[in-house]
Amino acid sequence: MKLPIFWLNDYLDGGVTEAALEQACARWGLKPHVELADTLGMLLSFSGFHCDGIEGSGAEAVLELDVLSNRPDAQCVVGLAREVAAMLRVGFKEPPCGIEEIGEPVEKHVKMRVEDAELCPRYTARVIRGVKVQESPDWLKKRLAALGLIPRNNVVDITNFICFELNQPLHAFDLKKLKERTIVVRRARDKEPFRPLYGEIPPLTSETLMICDAERPVAAGGVIGGAGSEVDASTADILLEAAYFSPANTRRTSRRLKVSTDSSYRFERGIDQEAVDRASARAARLIVELAGGTLCKGILDSNPQPREPKSVTLRAERLRKVFGVDVPPAETARHLQAIGCEVLEQTPEAATVRIPSWRRGDLEREIDLIEEVARLHGYHHIPIETSMPARIPPRGNLEVVSDRMRDLLTGLGYFECVTDSLIDPKWPAPAVWAEAKPLALDPVSVMREDHSALRNSLLVSLMAVAKHNQDRRTGTGRYFECGKVFLPHQGKARPDERPVLGVLDEAGFATLADAVLRIGESLEVIDAHLKLKPLAEFGKPPAFLVAESACRLIRVREEEDGGRAEDAIGWLGVASADLCKAFDVKGAPAVAEIDLAKLASLPRGPRRYAPLPTQPAVGRDLAIVIDEAVTWGEVQSFASSYARNEPLRAAKEAPEFLSVYRGKQIGPGKKSLAFSVVYRAADRSLTDEEVNAAHEKFSAAVCERFEATVRK
Template sequence: MNISYNWLRELTGARLTAGELRERLTMAGLEVEAVHEAGDDFVLEIAGLSNRPDWLSHLGVAREVSVLAGGEVRLPEMRAAREEGKTESFTSVEVEAVDLCTRFTARVVRGVSIAPSPAWLVARLQAVGQRSINNVADITNYVMLELGQPLHAFDLEKLNERRLVVRRARAGERLTTLDGVERELDAEMLVIADAARAVALAGVMGGAETEISDATRDILIEAAHFAPASVRRTSRALGLQTEASDRFERGVDPEGQLRAQARTVALITELAGGTATTDAIDLYPQPATPTIVPLRFSRVRELTGLDVPMRDSIRILGALGIERAGADGAGSSADDGGARSAAAESEAAANFVSPSWRTDIRIEEDLVEEVGRHFGYDKVSDTLPAANVAGEYRAHEGRRRASRRALNACGFDEALTFSFIDTAHDEQFEFLPGLVRRADEASRLVTLSNPIIEGAARMRPTLLAGLLDSVRHNFNHGTRDVRLFEMGRVYAADSEEGGQPRETDACALVATGVATEEGHAGASRELDFYDLKGALEAALAAMNVAPVEFAATGARHLREGQAAQLTCEGRAVGMLGRLADDVAAAYKFKQPVYVAEIDFAALLAAAEAGVRYAPLARFPSVTRDASLVAPRRVTFAEMQRAVVELNLEQVRRVALVYVYEGERVPEGRRSVTLRIEYRADDRTLRDEEVDELHGRIVGTLEEKFGAQLKR
């Protein structure tokens, strides 16, 4: 809100400079974002707080200034120059929708001359950013800016039967508002109507047909109070936000209508002539009852740590218009505070009346805040609370950090992507095992009813969609070698209808392009499946998870024959492989992309691998290699298992040396070179013993897998 410095001075008499006001208002909670010069005036741009609609007026800001600068707020002239006759002799008002219109006041001024406003009024309105229209319209605006009460002036002669009805609109009823737009209303919108039709959108904007014009002689001044939610709804539904709707939405003083109306009528009779009625129609069936808020003065120190003398508390509250209630209890002698002992003061209490314009003041803490902020938060000292509890990280934080660093060491950059993704991805990916339990998956996913990014309405059931978007972003910006991982939550609907969605921690990896060395431009080689698997293994090792097994699998988003499933403690916990061609094509990828996704929460929850020391070997071991030409589909794991299952005590390790395919190996087969380590605990093995064991192993592999020993 734009606040005129001169206007504030008229209301308060305060002598602070605009610069001083800027600093002190900001530190009292009215953030002054800028100060501009405007002719002989300054304009303070104030960003108020959402619970202080009273700051949307010069009067409201003046009350704060009066506390900061001392002195009292002086209300302006309220008497009409000429008065005659009762309002009800000229018009009548009926409020049908009493739930939406809690108060409605009307007063009539007859015989006005609509003309341009005097220069001072034009200048002042201009200074705060308002355009001058004519004297009467300007005065209603002026009073709104001064006192915070929106007002409207109707051309009385244009009202059918010269009367008003406040009611809900009829569905489909039309009204052309002051901005010249014809609007279709719905039955929830509150309108002010005459005997025949809607003539104003209550609290939002007047109607064009009853607008005052140069020919207008008699006017009806409306000042009302409307239910904030109703005004907000109407304003949103019509996309029509106005100075009036802003104020009504946030709440205007329910007791301020007559004062604002009197001020308006006084200015009109002064500047536009005419004769005002002597009274106002005031439909106010349920007057607001003042809220009494008790304050124990000691609570100020207990909550803020500030030592505020009781008389300062009373002074600050009083200057804000928060007066002590007439009959006090224990604190009845609170105002001779100067002479009281500190002990007595600490027990003192008083009841305060929350002013009608301060709907935010309801409880003791609200009063504590008023006292504290005006006494000065700059006086709050820095104190550390005494330590009585021990700090603690999230469960498994160390393992999370270790796995992140392990992935970094493997060349993977950490990514973060939006939690909402396009619904188009639903069919592309297979999700983490067990995430979606039912057959009709789409209905078991979590969907936003109001997405902000076009199409991104699905709460992600997989991290892969976002990571692959990031891969595409990098491709589009010239980076072809990309390794990314993300740790974050994936979401699925609860298995029970209406249950809170399930969220689980997942981790996903994507890799494409070539491996590079730090500081070197050249590529060392193309990344492949085993780079991804290696990174995953490194992350799992860093997390110290129980042993994980990899087995060939099929998955919707993975290329057939290049996909693996991970299991841990017999439970499927993730998948990895090369992105399937159709998914890659949908992303317009032209180079192989490898992806993995694991159920991070399940892996963290699984038993952590323990460390148990094994005595160091006392006798040397002997290693023998065996190169076996076997069908390609025989896996390394199967060979390894076959050796292990022989249960030979002296066989300590079966490791891979290399795999070879190509020249001199028949089509459909490959050569797998295994290295087997033999050792006994009680002696050095003799060559003949090793030969015998090795022979048995080779024989078993040959027989079991149709393999031939390569010589």
């Protein structure tokens, strides 16, 4: 809202003065600026009307104020003048509304019928006859121009002036253009023809409130006037409409017709229902003054349910409890009076006030008055209180696990990413967590096609990150993200939001697998462990991974009864050629996606300490030549289970992978696998002979099991 200071001065005793500003600044602990407008803007900012900018200087300055949506009454110069008067503690002058109704009774010239008082709680009409439509005087043109409005003629200019002076949108009809000199306020008939003053609108429906003459609509109530009934140079008799339209319906109409005007903006926020007739009188007075003519006697006023006066009680104790400041009762009363409240009763404990009609929309409860007193008293009075009771807040599993994942992965060289949850629906949709396509946004709320679906895996987002970085040659990409994916939820409007960990590693499969397999250790998981299970063992590999690389990350729980329960908590593998091609990503990065909620449900430490061994260990290496098809995992699990039945082997000390070799000396289709095992007895040092014998036996068992030969 623009506020020209010279216009504001019309309603202040003595206008805005340096002296008044300085005193106000002193009360608020602020330092005045050199320019009067700057100081006023600062003071308004501290009382809830943020000043966004100032044009011009001195009394000609125009302040641009941000009027918050709970203060429709301040969308006009008089409303802001009340605020300024309250803050500067200067007198406020009402604009003159006195009229001389010397014409014939209004009923003689116009008939009015309001058929829908719900959508139009109040409608008034006055008639002014014999006006001369001409150019407005300078004072009026200057005020409209200061707001950026283009002056048209005296009648139209006055209606605009009142709209911005008193927050009352008005409409002036040329009385002779109204069929049968009749006004009917009713809902539109389906597809009833109506042409607005400008622009085009969709066909009318019965939800739209129209102002009609005896035959047809002449205005969309509170939103826009119609072509064919407007005031022009030939107009002599005017019907002046001043009304109160239902805020909710005005808003719906404005949205449906896709028309927003100064008028609809005000009606949808709510204007002062009680002041409608006064604004009408003020406009009539100005029309007679500037355009001549005779004001008919009386006013047609449909106001079947006038609002009852409203009073609210403010308890001093409650004010102190919420505001945190002791405001003396006399100060409380002064602040409330300054914004137009009438104090009906005051004791040291409470004040009961009548709410002024223009604040009926936002002052309804005690808390509303507390806000007003706090705002006008000044937030700078609020002390700093830091005596909250001490407390150690609990930490959720998901928060802890996400944190640990960040610790682990950044420690291992991965960079955390934060990618958009809104993705391009044209991206491939790998079935990481669900077969279904990503959920699409409702087309009406789509801003950009490439941000119009909700991701259902992190994989695609990380592929896009890899592409971005590859294009810019930023180095080997190792990325992860902890974020939510959105999966359709059978029978529910809202999707399942699953927290997952996504990792993409250009360093390759083995590096990523090494990182992922450390998760259990970093979480201090107990009674369970994580392992990779090649997909070939239990299912068809997914299309987004290279088939032979695809694995499931499995959590294995050791049950109390000695049993083991396995379930899959994620994927790991090399991104398939199709997926890489879709994102134009080179080098087939390894990818993993893990369900964080399932990780979070794993039992975590503190782990129990096991006493350190008292006897020395003897290590033995073994290199075997085996068929390519045999995996390390198979050898490893054989060696582990063998250890359980070998008294000289420390069963908990797992066989350790050393290296794998392929080459001429081994021959095609074969590989040499080297690993080491540990021998240890609980009660004595082992002799070389004992160990050699045990190791021979073990080697033989391995060779038999895997049709291997020992490589010397």
